[in-house]
Amino acid sequence: xxxxxxxxxxxxxxxxxxGFKELIVSGVLKPGDxxxxxxxxxxxxxxxxxxxxxxxRQLDQEGxxxxxxxxxxxxxxxxxVTPDEGKLAELTVQITSIxxxxxxxxxxxxxxxxxxxxxxxxxxxxxx
Amino acid sequence: xxxxxxxxxxxxxxxxxxGFKELIVSGVLKPGDxxxxxxxxxxxxxxxxxxxxxxxRQLDQEGxxxxxxxxxxxxxxxxxVTPDEGKLAELTVQITSIxxxxxxxxxxxxxxxxxxxxxxxxxxxxxx
Amino acid sequence: xxxxxxxxxxxxxxxxxxGFKELIVSGVLKPGDxxxxxxxxxxxxxxxxxxxxxxxRQLDQEGxxxxxxxxxxxxxxxxxVTPDEGKLAELTVQITSIxxxxxxxxxxxxxxxxxxxxxxxxxxxxxx
Amino acid sequence: xxxxxxxxxxxxxxxxxxGFKELIVSGVLKPGDxxxxxxxxxxxxxxxxxxxxxxxRQLDQEGxxxxxxxxxxxxxxxxxVTPDEGKLAELTVQITSIxxxxxxxxxxxxxxxxxxxxxxxxxxxxxx
DNA sequence: GTGGTCTAGACCACT
DNA sequence: GTGGTCTAGACCACA
Numbered sequence: 001x002x003x004x005x006x007x008x009x010x011x012x013x014x015x016x017x018x019g020f021k022e023l024i025v026s027g028v029l030k031p032g033d034x035x036x037x038x039x040x041x042x043x044x045x046x047x048x049x050x051x052x053x054x055x056x057r058q059l060d061q062e063g064x065x066x067x068x069x070x071x072x073x074x075x076x077x078x079x080x081v082t083p084d085e086g087k088l089a090e091l092t093v094q095i096t097s098i099x100x101x102x103x104x105x106x107x108x109x110x111x112x113x114x115x116x117x118x119x120x121x122x123x124x125x126x127x128x
Numbered sequence: 129x130x131x132x133x134x135x136x137x138x139x140x141x142x143x144x145x146x147g148f149k150e151l152i153v154s155g156v157l158k159p160g161d162x163x164x165x166x167x168x169x170x171x172x173x174x175x176x177x178x179x180x181x182x183x184x185r186q187l188d189q190e191g192x193x194x195x196x197x198x199x200x201x202x203x204x205x206x207x208x209v210t211p212d213e214g215k216l217a218e219l220t221v222q223i224t225s226i227x228x229x230x231x232x233x234x235x236x237x238x239x240x241x242x243x244x245x246x247x248x249x250x251x252x253x254x255x256x
Numbered sequence: 257x258x259x260x261x262x263x264x265x266x267x268x269x270x271x272x273x274x275g276f277k278e279l280i281v282s283g284v285l286k287p288g289d290x291x292x293x294x295x296x297x298x299x300x301x302x303x304x305x306x307x308x309x310x311x312x313r314q315l316d317q318e319g320x321x322x323x324x325x326x327x328x329x330x331x332x333x334x335x336x337v338t339p340d341e342g343k344l345a346e347l348t349v350q351i352t353s354i355x356x357x358x359x360x361x362x363x364x365x366x367x368x369x370x371x372x373x374x375x376x377x378x379x380x381x382x383x384x
Numbered sequence: 385x386x387x388x389x390x391x392x393x394x395x396x397x398x399x400x401x402x403g404f405k406e407l408i409v410s411g412v413l414k415p416g417d418x419x420x421x422x423x424x425x426x427x428x429x430x431x432x433x434x435x436x437x438x439x440x441r442q443l444d445q446e447g448x449x450x451x452x453x454x455x456x457x458x459x460x461x462x463x464x465v466t467p468d469e470g471k472l473a474e475l476t477v478q479i480t481s482i483x484x485x486x487x488x489x490x491x492x493x494x495x496x497x498x499x500x501x502x503x504x505x506x507x508x509x510x511x512x
Numbered sequence: 513g514t515g516g517t518c519t520a521g522a523c524c525a526c527t
Numbered sequence: 528g529t530g531g532t533c534t535a536g537a538c539c540a541c542a
Contacts, residue, residue: 011516012517012518013517025229025231026228038530039528039530050517051519054517066262068263069530070529072529081234087233088233088235091229091233092243092247095230095243095247096244097149098219099248100247100248101153101219102216102223103248105216106211112248113244116244119224119227119228120227120237134452134455135450139453139515139541140542141541178541179541269525270526274481277481277485278481278484281481281487281488282484303527306526340489347482347489353406354478354479354482356406356409356503358472359409361467361471362463362465365505368504369501371479372497375476376483376487376496395531395533396533397532397533421515432534433536434532434534435532435533441516451514452515453516454514454541456513457514
């Protein structure tokens with residue numbers, strides 16, 4: 001699935017949460033897909049089940065997955081129609097901070113935008 | 129200078145570090161500017177001096193400020209010519225992750241780029 | 257009959273028990289009505305028969321239905337004359353807690369009562 | 385503060401969460417008040433610190449308290465101005481279900497409303 | 513001192 | 528089998 005880096009500044013918990021977000025957002029995991037059971041992932045990553053559990057609960061609360069006791073955990077439907085403005089606002093704050101730091105490091109505004117555009121897989125030049 | 133929000137999930141330490149980064153990156157604090165002494169900021173924010181001290185040390189290590197013993201702390205010069213590719217790579221990873229999450233939430237790629245562009249204060253094409 | 261929502265925090269078992277209570281309390285199911293057999297409901301809801309079985313047993317014990325071996329399960333008579341003060345006391349505690357939370361959230365006492373009144377389908381004064 | 389009933393259907397975790405909500409909603413704990421440290425409450429209730437911690441985190445996420453690492457946990461400000469319609473809707477669903485059950489048990493609609501009115505400390509008859 | 517993370521391992525209810 | 532709760536106890540960063 002992914003790997004845990006014990007040396008990272010990120011906590012194991014956070015790495016698992018973010019790891020799943022990446023997988024979902026990048027389309028590797030699709031809505032309805034079953035994700036590993038707490039115990040399975042626990043032994044796969046050699047991480048305590050409690051930690052996995054906590055991560056799953058977090059992802060559940062944030063709406064990324066849902067967990068049905070006795071059945072397993074599944075990737076939630078993609079939030080359609082109404083982009084959650086609350087979450088969006090939070091992400092905008094984060095992205096702003098990072099974008100400004102990149103600019104400060106010497107990147108031109110154009111270059112920052114280019115990197116983001118590449119990141120989400122869009123050609124900015126051709127058919128913009 | 130800025131304010132400490134105890135209700136934030138961020139620790140006070142983190143808020144101070146990030147707060148200074150924002151101020152520097154946004155140009156409020158310019159290279160060479162003197163920043164408050166540990167004692168002053170401590171009483172201003174009613175925050176434990178140890179915490180301020182630690183934050184300054186962190187900012188120093190990351191190259192945002194430099195502390196001259198007995199003289200005070202100053203905003204470091206902007207790293208001009210040579211964009212630190214290591215830091216840049218890390219930031220790119222972060223910004224990619226966030227941009228993809230925004231897209232997943234329902235924003236079009238165009239809208240994501242627009243938000244970033246606004247974030248760093250640029251008009252994307254000419255006068256869009 | 258009703259639907260099972262796997263994404264709910266409620267267990268399937270709980271959803272079935274509560275679902276029947278709602279149907280009975282709202283009058284959709286009336287005393288004496290036959291409810292589906294375990295097998296039927298199991299295939300209708302695609303839920304494990306054991307779970308249905310357990311839910312029926314629970315409803316039986318709480319006096320909402322009665323199961324006649326070999327004949328099926330039926331909605332029990334409404335407990336007319338003697339309101340079970342034990343159950344009532346428990347419900348009062350629960351409703352009090354929720355009402356106070358609604359008030360704390362910013363609803364006036366009037367508004368809280370209005371919502372409850374609407375909930376049970378009554379006009380509070382005359383034709384409000 | 386309050387007591388834990390090991391025999392209750394409610395989990396310890398839930399009892400703690402609900403216990404604090406009661407205390408806040410009833411005014412025993414006021415915004416800004418400090419609540420016991422995780423360790424203190426843990427030894428007071430002879431409940432594992434992890435469980436207390438989990439409860440505090442839940443209360444934090446729901447906006448009832450806020451926890452500042454190294455400082456302690458405090459009752460959050462009362463949500464003013466904008467009654468959170470999401471939470472309100474959830475509570476309305478709950479209160480409806482209970483009110484209907486009370487009615488089914490034999491209470492008149494009037495009696496149900498009376499109980500709720502008493503619960504939140506309002507006289508329905510005098511100055512309605 | 514504070515909150516927070518993580519592990520180890522038991523136990524429970526639900527499917 | 529599944530998710531979820533709870534305990535016991537270590538450890539960390541922050542204040």
